[in-house]
Amino acid sequence: MEFDFNQVWIVPELRHGLVYYKAESDSQLTKGLAALLIKGLSGNSPQDISNVTTDFIGDLGLKSALTPSRTNGLLNMFNLMQTQAREFL
Template sequence: MSLPVEAAEALQIFQNAAGWEQRARLLMQFGDRLPALDDAQKCEANRVHGCESQVWLVGELRDGHWQFKASSDARMIRGLVALLLLRVNGLSAADIKQIDLPDWFNQLGLSRQLSPSRSNGLNAVLQRMNELAR
């Protein structure tokens, strides 16, 4: 499965990063660029359960391709979620089911940033995407 253009660009940026500190800074920048959800979208129905931080997710199907928007109250999680969105936005429901999260974050050089709780949280976000895409 080929990468969406924006995901491929992000991958290039992270692979060119000189070490962990630069990747951490990039992660924050990607999180800061996430379009904000409005207050109405930050409701209980859109909250992803299974995350230690608050994460909200909304999805919309356009011409057979999913577009997700998300937000979090935690800056690091916002960055990780932003990179997950780059990986899944524009995909079909069938393609979303095949996303290998650990592999994606490993390619980005961010696997050491994924503590078990963060990893569980991101899996919960991906699971919620799959539920919405059903």
């Protein structure tokens, strides 16, 4: 059995009361998933980011397009970004 563990680095920055993210990964797919989250979350207030639910994953049809492992990775990145945003509150 082969395991593929990808690393991702997500860095938040607070500018004028809004959170902006940058991300890097050793995997192109992970980098792309991080970019989707960045597109949706960057430029919002920490409170607004904290209030986002995971419903967007189903709304975008990502659950059916991703393996369970990739979906879990996406949720982990999302949870990290919310935690980082809450640190600015």
